Amino acid sequence: MSQASFILSAFDLNLWCSVLETKFTVDDLAALQAIIDADIAEDPNFAGLYSIDRDELNAINQRFDAGFDPASLNLPEIEVWLERERKGRSLRDVPYLVHTNFELPLMLEGRKKLARFADVLPKTEEAFDRWVEKGLFHKEVFLEPMPASLKPYVIDPDHSAVRDVYYTLKGEEWRIPAMNLLWRAGGGWNEHFERLEGMLFGYEDWQIDWWIAHRNEHSGGIGGLPFCCIVGAESLEWMEVAGFKALPPLADIHVHIYDPDDDIRTAAFLAEDESAVALARFKLSLEMQRKLLDGNTRGPWQINREQIPEINRHLKRQVDVLFRR
Structure with missing residues (x-):
């Protein structure tokens, strides 16, 4: 019987990042779908991200011997998520810590200089706003009408504007107009824009070099299909x-x-x-x-x-x- 790999992660709602993860194998997708009540017609390949409650986690540990115990962390606000491991394109395969979903702790450590969110989720914004109120972060919001070229692809017809939210460390505010200018430059995204964006976020040169070389080899270059x-x-x-x-x-x-x-x-x-x-x-x-x-x-x-x-x-x-x- 073929096996598939899945990842359980504990997401800290205060630090707004994953703080504990484990990978386990599944020899019966139907059994896992039955545990979390997943709709096989809606997601036959298990490509979605699922929120797991305590009873579901206990059932997964018992059926698949995952051994995942986020309660041992003794953290007040934790959510547990389940996802199928993606082969070849997972950010976990990158040889350095990618900022995605680790923006907040990296900014608090000073390793990340800028965070940018398009149509940010309210909970994400609340997590970052706490540090704006404490005087550690600077925040700016840009609201722009939805480009006509994107309107045919919008799921919600009432979604008529794009809301971009930026956060920087205090003293790094200059990065916001620089990033905003980069995204407004037009002409299509390319390798040079990718490099500039990485520098503004705070990635090191070797990390940007690796990322661009990987994208060139794996998907034929930066930007577009x-x-x-x-x-x-x-x-x-x-x-x-x-x-x-x-x-x-x-x-x-x-x-x-x-x-x-x-x-x-x-x-x-x-x-x-x-x-x-x-x-x-x-x-x-x-x-x-x-x-x-x-x-x-x-x-x-x-x-x-x-x-x-x-x-x-x-x-x-x-x-x-x-x-x-």
Whole structure:
């Protein structure tokens, strides 16, 4: 029977971060779903994050021998969460402490200089506001109308504005207008913006270098969706001559969204066409990405060979060849 890995975490509502975690294996997903009353139709792959009460935790410890005991911490306000381990893209795989969900303690230690939240949850804001009232943090709020380009994707039709909340250490207030300017620069997010953002948050240079190199290797670069398509022998040779700086305008292509967590499905694209010899991955500017999607957010998309030169003008970086046959 196949097994899946899950993570139980104890979240401290005062420090607003995880303070205890354990990983355990599950040999029967149905048994776990029965314990926490998860709706298998809504979340068949167990991709969600679930709040666990005391009785559910006791049942999980008994059935799967998780051995998780957050009560031993003797902390007044703890929530227990359950999530399935994500392979390949988990922040736990990064060789340094990523600030996500650790913003508050890192700022209190002075290791993080800035925190930015878009449409922040009330409980998160309350946790940070306590330190504003104590004079340790500085806070600024920006309220902007929802961009017209994002309105078609908004779940709540009444969500008409974006509320950005910034916190800095006292004396680091200059980071807020710098970050706000960075996000308003337009032109689509890129590697240079990513580096500047990391510096403003307070990451070290080696950490930023690792993160960018990892993103380039794993998902084809910074910003936007990664796409892929299969190419034939002549097209692959054309790409090699072009230094992998463009897609070959030799034939029509079928474009898919590239999923870095599903190599099996991605490699299967080669089996769709016996003449295909390689799979190419690329990223596009935000302008061309929206034009390509055109309301179809799942794909695939048919690109005529006459359209490929225009696609090439909007490539964000080199084209990567992931699989060869």
